[in-house]
Amino acid sequence: MHPSNHPKLRSSSHGGVLITTVLIVAVMSMLTAAILHAVSARHASTYQSVSWNEALSSAENGADFGVRTLTQAITDPATAWAAWTPSDATTFPKTYNLNPPAHIGEGNTKVFSKITVDNSIKDAPGKTWYRIRSTGVAELPSRSINGIEAAVRDSTGAKNHRSVLRKPRFSTDITGGLLKLPQVPRTIEVMTEPVGGYPYKRALTVKNTLNFGNAAIVDSFDSSNLLYSTNGQYDSSKRRANADIASNVSGNLSNLGGAHVYGDASSNGGTFRGAEDVQGNIYNNFQTTFTEIPKPSFSTIEVSPSTINMPASAVTLPGGSKDFPKNYKLSTMTSNGAPVIIAPSAPGVESYVNVWITGNTKIWGNSYVQVEPNVTVRFYFEGDTKVTGNGFVNKSGYAANIQLIGVTPASPTTTPNMYVSGSGGFMGVMNAPAWNLELSGSGDFFGSAIAKVANFNGSGQFHYDEALGRLGGPVISAFQVASWVEDIR
């Protein structure tokens, strides 16, 4: 028998080393496990914080997107909602999923927003407010609940995990598979208020400069009040002093030419030149925003005429009802002999007409544009406009019945010109905040004007009709967030 095979002759020291090694490895393993556990928890906690804040950022991005779309829809209702469901201009509520580009590499996680806009809330006057609910979701890069904060305790010491604001989702995907689980959602609700004002609340508002070439009179009357007008018409014996004028740039750049302004004169800094006969107050702290004028969006357009180009005889454009006005789109409107007649749908019937001229407009010679009684017409001009000769003839006798609207050009460096003259003066309103406006001739101006630059070179007077201050209701120019609530369910 070989000695090494003798059971009593083998050393027992090998077992002791093994046990010692196992013990040491076990202790080290436990320490390592504890370290990894603690690190893992803190790692997950960090990710949770990042995702939590990204989810709010995503929710607020969604709300901003909703506000932006609402504002865009003011001027572009036909296309602003194109990517929303439903995509038409009038059906609410609408939803939109804001999906950011796929994230690659390290850094932030992928986020998602679901936005809902509804119009079911109205204020007492009937103005629609829009409610935007936006849920921002961020991926939580962790499969473990390690690091998820402990429940909050109530005053009795009882824990309640629902009290914790952060509520990661480990099993319920609310993004339709766009994001992986687990996720952190946050939902906010903002109420947006339409803001804006009445466009014709002053006699004259200009974005840049204002110049009166002659010592004119600028005063006001109220065609809707018999105390301040005679049969709705201007009466100098009932003159009022609410013909405010305002410039959105320094007053030094404008010259009032010694005009008798029966109202306040306001500028954005500086001092008006030639303001010695301003009867009201002079302010230099004026500042306002101008609502740009988009191209009109007509649901229907009359087939004929598509242009008025030196007609041999009078051209008549009949109107429609208030809800269904007749809409005309003309490539140009030029005439030096035959008049253009804006007529009611039938004699004596209140009628409405919209005329959109995409090219230039020129009326001169013996021609004129005559608006028959009971007709309200809006001209939307895109190209340079020059109306002389007999000018505009307003048979209704009210400025609100002729509205000359200058569409804001696509290029901010382009400034179209609107020149109106005529022996009979002009009765109507002009809203062209991106246009140069020039009024000339010997007749008076009755109405209100908004322009980029306004020059009055004629010998006539300027009579602001205060009734225009209520014309058309407030013009919505934007939406502002009026309240903010986070839904923590």
Next chain:
Amino acid sequence: MKSLPPYPPRRSGFTLLELLIGMSIAAAMFAVVLSAGSFLLKSLYVANDYSNESNEELRAMDFLARDIRGALSFSIPTGGNTLTITLPDYYTSYDAQGNPTGTPRDPVITSAVVDYGDKTKPLVVTYFVSGTNLVRRQTVQATNTTTDLLVCSNVNAMELAFVAMSTSVNYSITFQPKHQAVSAALRAGTKLTGTVSARSMRFNTP
């Protein structure tokens, strides 16, 4: 045949010297392992403290930010240690701990101001330090129900102040000192600070 003498017995065990050397090595190894383990455990406790305190701080920030952002109004009584906020009564019901259990209400617009529920009875939320806890006390005035939540613990003090225009709040929460891994001395308590603006506060009604 005469049998061979037995194989000389092999020496069993260790010499005293071997034993002493072996025990010394083993003791040294265990000493190193135990001291390293002890240090690591202490580090783990500190790390755990740090992690827990981070969560406490984040929770305080979460609650304060959420409530101040949605505040209709807020006040800071003299002393600057308490913040009282009024909030829209947004939900139809709440549980015993003040958590929403109902659905959000539809807002009502009055004089261009957005209100949820009875505008004369908004939620009233007060933050204050009680003992070493930061407490959020919520009163649902519509049901006259008050609940307390211990938002975070280990708090030493809270200081509050308005930012200009009184539309924002500066808050500062000082936590209790903590142990350190490499020193017996306590490290200074963390001071959590932040500024939050009230997004729903209204100043004028047209």
